[in-house]
Amino acid sequence: MPPDITLVHPLFISKDPVEQRLMTPYFPLGLMYLAGVLRQQGYTVELFDCTFRQEYGEFEAYMRRVRPRVVGITSLITVRRHALVLGEIAKQHGATVIFGGPDPTGIPERYLAHRGSGDFVADMVVFDEGEHTLLDVMDALHGRGNPAESWQEIPGLRLRGENGQVVATPPRPLIPDLDELPFPARDLVDMDAYREAWLAAHGYWSLSLINTRGCPYGCAWCQKAVFGRTYRSRSPENSAAEMRFLKETYAPDMLRVVDDITGVRRQWVPRWRDAILARDAVIPFECLTRVNLATEEMLAALKEAGCVKIYFGAESGSQKVLDAMEKGARVEQIERAAARCKRLGIRTYFFMMVGYPGEEWEDLLLSVQLLRRTLPDEFSTTIAYPLPGTKFYEQVRDRLMFQSEWNLDWEYTAQNRLLFQRDRYNTRFYRWVVRWFHKEWEDAWLAAGKPAPWYERGRIKLGLWAMRLLVRLLARVPGTGSIRFQPAPGR
């Protein structure tokens, strides 16, 4: 018997140089939540996970053999092309094809208008949060419960109108209580393959967990498709129960808490710590928070709950640039957060960004100074890229360096590359800035007493000297030139 629905994760590590280099695969929790809810209502679900697969042909063979009636495909901007190709294959085998996730929500017209070799591929896009909408769609397809008579009656969909326009059905209210959801259906995942990939690349393995949905902040470059500027959290007890379950069932070495922001509600974190300790559910974990939330108390509670590493979106050492990004954070807060983590023995990882509109040479120097003063344990630097639907995108829309927004595919964004015309500076300049930041940071660690053999010190000093000279020279050279592919350094 074919399953009632097959959910597809279209990320192929074999086709993605960035993923190959990082080798930190996580299966998509969104799909696993959908699967959990559908199974709770009696539907049979299979997962087709492309993570460790090589070719589209494997999905073709699956479709030929299994013939699911419905295929639901999740998508991000990075995997849009694969999602559409897999959708074509599903359509050729007669399945109802549904797309959902951040990219289809952000740009549904891209999916609805896509024609494969002939017919339209997508029957619909599930917009925003998916659990209840997909359940309604499945009920309608199977005539179960009180099924909707037309797709237009189901809230939370984007459909294709007669003239090809996007038709929106009424908005779907957000799920009020996240504790109602079953834990993600991780049993559908080939856990051994993930475990082995992690162990081979890093010597430990990590699973993901999510406690909250949404983020109340409004950084101008952040695409907030799906959960918008809303914020809901599970109860600390519900989350701790899942951690206990993960510890007993899978015993991962690490957890990645994938909330946009941990600790938006101040009292939540100490309650979570208590719930974790009470259940003996500690698993070393890493999470992301904002520097303005990183109080001594919050960080101490995270540490006691098992936190070993915190990612901060530091972005820049220039207040002017942070304000332009509408980051809602101050440079002093970045410094305080880093110092507090160091005192508590929590590792820090900074996300830095260069090339944001308004950033000038002096601002880059301030970012260098920030890295040198705060000495994060790790950091990565991204050249700012404008995602559709953001204020940043609107700001640079008339200066984009590709033909239309339809071209804003991952071929462009995967490369750490400047995507809009600036008055000064080009991609080549920023790529060297990224390397320069790294050398400054290495040198600052040496200056702070990090032990290193003489040849290593020499390499860093020489590299730093060369980098400083080069970026100063490049800062004066106009023109963009053509740039070879080079993946972004990390996330």
Ligand code: B12
């Ligand atoms: C965890 C995470 C990661 C993890 C793991 C990804 C994974 N496989 O789970 C890692 C660190 C690997 C990662 C990497 C990247 N990420 Co990321 N990530 C996230 C994060 C923080 C959480 C994802 C999550 O689990 N959400 C919780 C679930 C419940 O929500 P959901 O996935 O949206 O699913 C719901 C709905 O969308 C819908 N739905 C989803 N799929 C489907 C499918 C169907 C059929 C249906 C009906 C419904 C449906 O229903 C689900 C349940 O309600 C999100 C931000 C966010 N808060 O969502 C960013 C986010 C998804 N990432 C993003 C980006 C840009 C990236 C990177 C490109 C970053 C980088 N520069 O390297 C890479 C790309 C990786 C790749 N090669 O594809 C963007 C995507 C933007 C876009 N439009 O595509 C987001 C939205 C962050 C942002 N605001 O910019 N990411």
Ligand code: SF4
């Ligand atoms: S970048 Fe982070 S803090 Fe800013 S709006 Fe996006 S999720 Fe929220």
